[in-house]
Structures are given as C-alpha cells and as structure tokens.
Amino acid sequence: MSSDEFPKEFSPEELINLYKKMLLIRSFEERITKDAGKIKSPLVHPYIGEEAIAVGACAAINEDDYITSTHRGHGHFLAKGGDLNSLMAEIYGKKDGMCKGRGGSMHVADFSKHMLGANGIVGAGPPLALGVALASKLRNEGRVILTFFGDGAANQGMLHESMNLAAAWKLPIIFMLENNLYGWSTPSANVTAIKDFSLRAQGYGMKGLSINGNDIIEVYKTVKEAVEFARKGGGPTLIECKTYRWGGQTTMDADKYRSTEEKEEWKRKCPIEAYKTRLIRGELVDQQIIQEIEEKTLILIDESVKFSKKSPKPDPNTALDNVYKNPIEYGGN
Ligand SMILES: Cc1ncc(C[n+]2csc(CCOP(=O)(O)OP(=O)(O)O)c2C)c(N)n1
Numbered sequence: 001m002s003s004d005e006f007p008k009e010f011s012p013e014e015l016i017n018l019y020k021k022m023l024l025i026r027s028f029e030e031r032i033t034k035d036a037g038k039i040k041s042p043l044v045h046p047y048i049g050e051e052a053i054a055v056g057a058c059a060a061i062n063e064d065d066y067i068t069s070t071h072r073g074h075g076h077f078l079a080k081g082g083d084l085n086s087l088m089a090e091i092y093g094k095k096d097g098m099c100k101g102r103g104g105s106m107h108v109a110d111f112s113k114h115m116l117g118a119n120g121i122v123g124a125g126p127p128l129a130l131g132v133a134l135a136s137k138l139r140n141e142g143r144v145i146l147t148f149f150g151d152g153a154a155n156q157g158m159l160h161e162s163m164n165l166a167a168a169w170k171l172p173i174i175f176m177l178e179n180n181l182y183g184w185s186t187p188s189a190n191v192t193a194i195k196d197f198s199l200r201a202q203g204y205g206m207k208g209l210s211i212n213g214n215d216i217i218e219v220y221k222t223v224k225e226a227v228e229f230a231r232k233g234g235g236p237t238l239i240e241c242k243t244y245r246w247g248g249q250t251t252m253d254a255d256k257y258r259s260t261e262e263k264e265e266w267k268r269k270c271p272i273e274a275y276k277t278r279l280i281r282g283e284l285v286d287q288q289i290i291q292e293i294e295e296k297t298l299i300l301i302d303e304s305v306k307f308s309k310k311s312p313k314p315d316p317n318t319a320l321d322n323v324y325k326n327p328i329e330y331g332g333n
C-alpha cells in the first residue's frame, strides 16, 4: 500500500498533530528514562522507536472506539487521548495519577477515552478485546477495538484462541502486532519459523498484512481500511507492524544482547524523523515551526513533572479502597 501521499481527509493541522503526538510520546519516554533512578516506579518499558504504530492506528479510529494495550503502554495511552499529567503522576506513584498512584506504568488506563488498559501479562490484551468486540457486535454499537500486542505475545496460546473466535464470529477487532524483533532478550527469529507473522492470519480465516510500522501514514491507511471492513461486519484483520525498540526492554535492562550496528541501523529509520522530513517536503512545516513544536513539547513534559512532584502520595489508610472484598467474609458490605 502506497503511503506517499497524505490522506485527503486530514487537514494540515491534523497532519501536524500526528507529528506532535509522536514527539510527545518520545519526549515523555526520554524523560522517564532519564529520571528512572529517581522515580519509584518498577519496570518501566519505554516505547521509543515504535511511536508511529500507536499514533497512526489511533488516528484511524473514533473517540468511542476502544483499544487494549500491553506492558509497553504509555504510547497507546497518549495516542488514544489520555492525559499527560495523570500519566506522569501515575508513574510517580502519586494521588493524581489516573490510577491514583496504585497501578504504575503497567496498569495505565482511561476508560473515559475507551483506553481499556495496559497489561503486565504478555498476551492478555487480545482475549479482553475479544469480549469487548463481542459486546459491541451483540449490542449493534458499530464500535471497533484495536488490540496491541508484541511478537512475544504472538506466540502465546491465548492470542491464537482469540484470533480463532474473532474470525469465526466475524468480530470487529483489529489485531495490532508490534513486531519489534525481540521478546525481551529473545530474537523472535529464534522462536518463530516464519518471517511474516501475518501469514498466520489465513489459518484462522482472516486477512493478514505485514507493513512498515515506522511509517505513520502506512499504519494509518492500513488500519483505516481494516476498521472500515470490520464496521461493515467483515470481521477481524491481523496487521503486523515491523518496528524496533531503541532502548532496553525496561529502563533497568543492560541490553547486551543486541549489537550497536543493529541499533544504529534502526535509529536511521526513525519514524519521527521520517515523518518530519515528509511534512517539510510537503511544505506543511518549516524548521522554525518544528523548533517551536519541540520547545512546546518539552515545556509540557516539564509541567507534567512539576504537577507530579506536587501531587501528594496516596494515603496509606486508603490502601484497601477499590480492592475486591468477598461480601460473605465482610458481612455483606
Ligand atoms: C505471561 C507472561 N510471560 C512472561 C512475562 C515476562 N515478560 C514481560 S515483557 C516480556 C517480553 C514480551 O515481548 P513482546 O510481546 O514481543 O513485547 P515487547 O516487550 O517486545 O514490546 C516478557 C517475556 C510476562 N509479563 N507475562
């Protein structure tokens, strides 16, 4: 699918907003990577290098469509319209975080934005999304759900059970495979015989595509087509987005299993730089506008850090709030 042209349905402002959103995700991840030692949030998984997937895909759905995310979920959260300050505060474990500081990085969610949550269990998003897609179909809502997952999750049984039922019941769900070539330190090529995961789709009776996940317009166009197909009752699509995570698996990972050459090669394929070049070539922005966007983005990040530092810690007396209590054990309360 050619992505040479900008989609006609976007205004120049909307096209620039896609750039701003990718840059916001990048800057957020860079900041928490830099401050990782100071922030008491365990296991943060940065999304640097993969920004075009979340932003391109979420631009192709409506506000009332749903997504499920992964353990690497900050990018999905921001791309679906989640609030920057509440995300930063959650990473800081503060009361003004969207989970009141109780969830941390791997549980970021915003139901008001139909972002149904990150997930610390690899491969657990797709079966949740399957249920949402079934509900949408039974209620005739016309809503679709994008479920993001990695190449490691792609070899999990529950993903395959979900793809099977989704195709059998023609559910409005798009399987968004973020193939960053590694499941933690394991190269996916060592544990997977096929080169393109999308080949598996045929075995379940659905369409499968492998695309350049670092090309935001290609991601957008592919997802949009799959979404239109799903809304018409055509059923699911598997979209494999080839990409690469620039940093370690987490901010605590020494990342000794990947060569410098490999990392450098992928940095040259930066999704944000590539899109910036296209915006400049299309005369939608110039260097001065880019610089202003960069400066404003860093100000937003600084403000979110200030907001988080000011926010109080959760009150220990509320530790059991929102925790499921067995009504029998607790006398029916
Ligand atoms: C069920 C389960 N198994 C193992 C883990 C430990 N773990 C966390 S992230 C990860 C790698 C996942 O790789 P992938 O799905 O490719 O996502 P990526 O981290 O590359 O985005 C593993 C094995 C886990 N959290 N859940």
Ligand SMILES: [Mg+2]
Pocket (backbone or CB within 6 Å): 150, 151, 152, 178, 179, 180, 181, 182, 183, 184
């Ligand atoms: Mg992976």
